Amino acid sequence: MQDLVVLVADKNMQFALQGALGRPQSLGIRPLTWEIRPHMGRDGGVRTSGADVLACDAGRFSHALMLLDFHGCGHEERETSLTLEEKLDDQLQLVWGARAKSIVIAPEVDIWLWGTDSALHEALHWSAEESIRDWLRHRGFKFDAAGKPLQPKEAMEAVCRAQKRPRSSAIYERITRRVSLQHCTDQTFQRLRAQLLGWFAP
Template structure:
């Protein structure tokens, strides 16, 4: 009987893949999640796969087909995509539809988790931390948090910018940086998981804790 690898992760685009790669390359990444360590190869095509079309609707419609070949080689599957795209039915419907398709294609119900980030990946990466300004190459005054508040892109009473991708793109225009996967990888490698208040990240956190419980827990 072939030994199955712990988990395969399907993501919607290269920026999302870079964020996962950055996170899993952190030393002691499992400690920040409170789960047991497990082996994961973040090279695309190994335990991390990207929709070739690089889009969320593609994952929505054919995620189960993309993951079908991995049923015999992996114990668990995670699907991650954004909620915001043309024709999106919303978070709950996205997660229910893909889960239903995965189970119908042969995955066990408890072996899969679909995470739709509302509204999009950048919500995981925005924190009022110097590492964020550093990754976005912002060195000016006022501090980045205040600048975004002044511009109406991140109200001071909000935990995250309401339009996280647009806020990131605006800063990158100011610093004359192209939006690249390297930025996402750097951010995910440095930002605090405790500082991430996004509900979808919390779902990922809880899922990995349940599947890969640390020693000494039931």
């Protein structure tokens, strides 16, 4: 039996998680055997049928995670990301019990990419004299108190355009292999890390 199956909304999320799970020491967990699968229906598909999809794996994996972006899932106007996460947890627990958890990322997985400037500069081969964040501020992007752009996906797209490189899934993995996982301030990533630590402590 493998340790973990993860159902994600798209390849960007898959590659971001691959980069993180490939660094178990940085997450504070033991090395894992894991499998990550993108859902064909993206965020809305994970929301509506993800628990049913994962139910088929309850005998093959000891634990399961289900990840989706809140932005684009189809329920942004109806409830908060946390209330949706609670509903999805209830669905998972019907089959998995305490062995499964959902993570609804608000607003979207791109928020996990915004670690230190040095890690971003290295991963993105940033060559401008000013930092990535200063470059974005000069172009009208706003940041929260933790230094995360309020529009993380659009900010990353702007940086990739400036570098004349596509915003590919490989960039997500390259960044999550470099940014600090222990000091990430994003609450959804903190919940993910806490859950993994609870299941897979060294």
